[in-house]
Amino acid sequence: MxxxxxxxxxxxxxxxxxxxxxxxxxxxxxxxxxxxxxxxxxxxxxxxxxxxxxxxxxxxxxxxxxxxxxxxxxxxxxxxxPVAVLAAAAVLGGGVGFVARNDPAPGIAAAVEAESETEALPNLLTADGLTYFIDTYRQEFGDTVIDTATVYPDFLLVQRLVGGSARNFHFTAEGFDEVGVEVPSNADGRPIDLADIDLTTLAAVLAGAPASVRLEQGAVEHLGIGFEPIAPADAGPVIQIFVEDPAGDTGHLSVSFAGVPLEVFPAR
Incomplete structure (x- = not known):
């Protein structure tokens, strides 16, 4: 046979x-x-x-x-x-785009212009906000490589390896300030390139995240970008999405840089 x-x-x-x-x-x-x-x-x-x-x-x-x-x-x-899973599947099925490694992503000029006019930082928990940060980071450091990052709506903590030593920065509307507080990292020297994040798919996942963790009245509270501590050595970095509702209930999920859902932890 x-x-x-x-x-x-x-x-x-x-x-x-x-x-x-x-x-x-x-x-x-x-x-x-x-x-x-x-x-x-x-x-x-x-x-x-x-x-x-x-x-x-x-x-x-x-x-x-x-x-x-x-x-x-x-x-x-x-x-x-999970709604976010289905949203990601729909985007994956229709084709996706990635942040350019050398040139600013499409639409970034408008975001920069809006920033200069309003003197306000775009919400960093959105694809537009992350696009703005990635382009600003590239302009500041000459590349888009980090060790780990924690993202909130109006500020971001990022760790960058320089000559094998960790340097930590606080990013706000005023730009980058080096700080002494270390951002916990599991990278062990493995570089993380922010340009590998599929922001188109991530936008769909972020929109569906509250429903995905069964917190329909909730909102994305912060993101974690980096390597998971218990993942296999050959596993890639992930984006962890943390959701909280007005009652204080929480849930989270993690996706790959391509937007593929890896784990979902609904609110109990």
Whole structure:
């Protein structure tokens, strides 16, 4: 009997499987360890059969039961799927753009002009705000490489390695000020290039983040950009998105620089 031809997995296939795994964690079908292991396998999967094996024992939403990534019949029922995950999948399916490494990103001139007119910093928890920061960082240091960063709406803490030594900066509307407070980092010397962030997809993820962590009345409170402490050595940097609602309830999720969801921790 001839061996069945393998079909290469798409980014969108990996995102859909990630959504299923996230929902299975929230639904109690998977433990946190099982979820982390399967999610990392999904992000590295080359073929649809590899992805299918990761969700074969899970219940799936009816609208995805016939997807190419799913093999065989499964019991279908309504299932919560993170809004940010679906938004990212939609953007991935339609094509994405990255921040230019050498030239300012499209539209940055308008952002800079608006900044000079209003003397106010763009909200750094938006794609436009991050675009503004990345371009300003490039102008200040000559590249877009960092060690780690923590992002709030109106200021940012960033660590940069210079000659093997960490230098920490506080970024506000007034620009960069070097500070003595160290930003915790797990990079171990591995460079992080902000130009690798897919800001188009990230904008969709940020918009859906409150619903993704089941805090529909919440808002993104801050971001963490860097390497995770328990991730494999070959894992790339991630963006952690922290959400809080008016009642003080919190949840968070992490995505790759390409906007692919890795883990979702809904509010309990």
């Amino acid at each position: 001839a061996k069945k031809e393998q079909v290469r997995a798409r980014d969108r296939d990996r995102v859909e499987v990630g959504a299923l795994l996230d929902a299975a964690l929230a639904d109690g079908q998977l433990t946190a360890d099982e979820h982390a292991t399967r999610t990392r396998s999904a992000m590295r999967a080359k073929f649809t059969t590899d992805l299918d094996r990761l969700v074969r024992d899970l219940q799936v939403p009816g609208e995805l039961a016939g997807a190419a990534i799913l093999g065989g019949d499964r019991r279908s029922r309504p299932w919560w799927i």
